[in-house]
Amino acid sequence: MEYRKLGNSGLTVSGISLGNWITHGSQVDDPTAQACVQAALEAGITTFDTADVYSNTKAETVLGEALKGVPRESIELCTKVCHPTGPGHNNRGLSRKHIMEACSASLQRLQTDYIDVYYAHRYDPHTPLEETFLAFADLVRQGKVHYIGVSEWTAAQIEQGSALAKELRVPFIASQPQYSMLWRVIEQEVVPASVQAGLGQITWSPLAQGILSGKYLPYSAVPPGSRAAAKAGKPFFNKLAGHWLHDDVLTAVQQLLPLAKELGLTLPQLAVAWVLHHPYVSSVIIGASGPEQVLENVKASGVKLDQDILTRIDEILGKWIERNPVLTG
Numbered sequence: 001m002e003y004r005k006l007g008n009s010g011l012t013v014s015g016i017s018l019g020n021w022i023t024h025g026s027q028v029d030d031p032t033a034q035a036c037v038q039a040a041l042e043a044g045i046t047t048f049d050t051a052d053v054y055s056n057t058k059a060e061t062v063l064g065e066a067l068k069g070v071p072r073e074s075i076e077l078c079t080k081v082c083h084p085t086g087p088g089h090n091n092r093g094l095s096r097k098h099i100m101e102a103c104s105a106s107l108q109r110l111q112t113d114y115i116d117v118y119y120a121h122r123y124d125p126h127t128p129l130e131e132t133f134l135a136f137a138d139l140v141r142q143g144k145v146h147y148i149g150v151s152e153w154t155a156a157q158i159e160q161g162s163a164l165a166k167e168l169r170v171p172f173i174a175s176q177p178q179y180s181m182l183w184r185v186i187e188q189e190v191v192p193a194s195v196q197a198g199l200g201q202i203t204w205s206p207l208a209q210g211i212l213s214g215k216y217l218p219y220s221a222v223p224p225g226s227r228a229a230a231k232a233g234k235p236f237f238n239k240l241a242g243h244w245l246h247d248d249v250l251t252a253v254q255q256l257l258p259l260a261k262e263l264g265l266t267l268p269q270l271a272v273a274w275v276l277h278h279p280y281v282s283s284v285i286i287g288a289s290g291p292e293q294v295l296e297n298v299k300a301s302g303v304k305l306d307q308d309i310l311t312r313i314d315e316i317l318g319k320w321i322e323r324n325p326v327l328t329g
Contacts (some may be wrong), residue, residue, distance in 0.1 A: 001044030002301050003256035006282045009173040011116070011147060013076050015276055017047035017202060017254035018294065019285040021186030022063040024201045026055040028289050037066035039291035041075075049176075049202070049285050051121055053105050068111060075116075078202075080107050080151060094124035094132040094171035103139055117174050117202075119149040123157045123329065132166040140170055149202070154329050155193035162197035169269035172197065178329065179203035179281070181212060181274050181313060182244055182321055189325045191280050200282030206275045207268055209246045214257055214267040218250040219220040244320065253318045265303065272300035274313065 002015035019041040024033040037048070050063050060079060067075065081102040092098060101223060106115065118139065120132065134257045139145040148170055150161060158175060165172035175194045179201065184216040186201070207213050244250075253267075260270040275284045288294045314321070 001298065002276075004282045005200070006117070006147075006202070007173040007194070008198035009078065009147060009171060009200075013047040013200075013283045014045045014203065015047055015203070015283055016272070016298050017049050017078075017283045018045050019049040019052065019204065019283045019287050020063055021204075021287060021323065023287055023289055024050075024055060024059040024066075026058070027046045030062055030065070032290060033215045034064050034066040035291045036288045036294050037063070037090045039288075039294040040298075041070065043295060044301075045263075045294075046074065046219065047076040047078065047202075047283055049078045050110075051083070051119075052085050052102055052109075053080070053083035053121070057085055057105070057109060059107055064109055064111040065190075072112060075112060077112060077115060078117040078119065078149070079115055080119040081106070082122035088311060094120055094127045094135075096131050096135040099132065099135040099139070102276050103144055114143060115145050117147045118145040118162075118297075119147045119151045119174070119176055120153070121151050124155050128161055129164060133161065133168055133170060134135065137168040137170045139184065145254070147171045147173045149176060149199070150164035151176040152178070152329050153190075155325070157329075158190065158193045158197055158199065161195075162199075172280060173199055174202055174282070174283075176202045176204060178205045178209040179275055180206050181271055181317060182208045182249075184321055184323050185325050185327045188323065190328055195280060201278075201280050202283045202285060203275055203281055206272045206284050208271075210243060211249070212253060212256075212267060212271040214253060216245065216249040216250050216253075218254065243322065249320045250316055252320055256313065259312060259316070261307065263303070263305075263309070265300070266296065269300040269303070272297055273303035273305060276300060276303070277305045277310070 003012050004015055005014050050059050081099055082094055091096050127144045136148045257267055260267045272284055275281055
């Protein structure tokens, strides 16, 4: 396992993080979730990512149980706040009230005294940014949070947040965007803004919602039990995977298989290694429905890709690569 600094901070994270969006508390049972966490720890993963909204708060609870007994100083525990966690009009957003209450609830569910990186899960246009960052600053001063991050913020939003963080002396160190061989919308604006602000990228969906796993075949039915089958008709999934769940795209993805084999990798390993190749990426979040997936994907850590390989990937995927920065957020 490689370990990298998160942005310009002194915090070290594992090059591969384990996330539990979709899986813990919903798609897999608790014993399997605990086995995934144990496999991650044994493989050298020290960074764990969750959010209060995942599985209606159950994902945090499952992760807290799975990490019980693990020395707290040996891991980096990250969670998020913004999306609705209850029916009330203050159970959402980035108001001071919601941030403070959500943080306390997350700490209880995770069975910890502090959060290493606390993310604003999305930008909240209905709350003054000053209010949001002042609340974050107070959590840092109280010792409940060590660092602040944002997820799926635009370059302009990151720049505004960075200015406030410097004014309030808040350690603002991370951006968490979607990033993969197919989804590269952060490259043009978000990455330069993040570098300027000293943020590292901890990216999600390196397999483009499973499209880059190679299991979806062109001109074939979606495999039973796959994420696409389970999430068919769900607006959020359709917005992501539906972008590429087409025969022409799936045909191109299949053409990556010989390239991965040439490198002695599986297609998922190649997809993760491609993201890790970029120096502005501090860690890649993987998900897993079983410990074997964790052990398979961590093999991407330390893989080196030369320019010829990168060029061939671009030639294969060609026009299916999404680069439009407007789609950030």
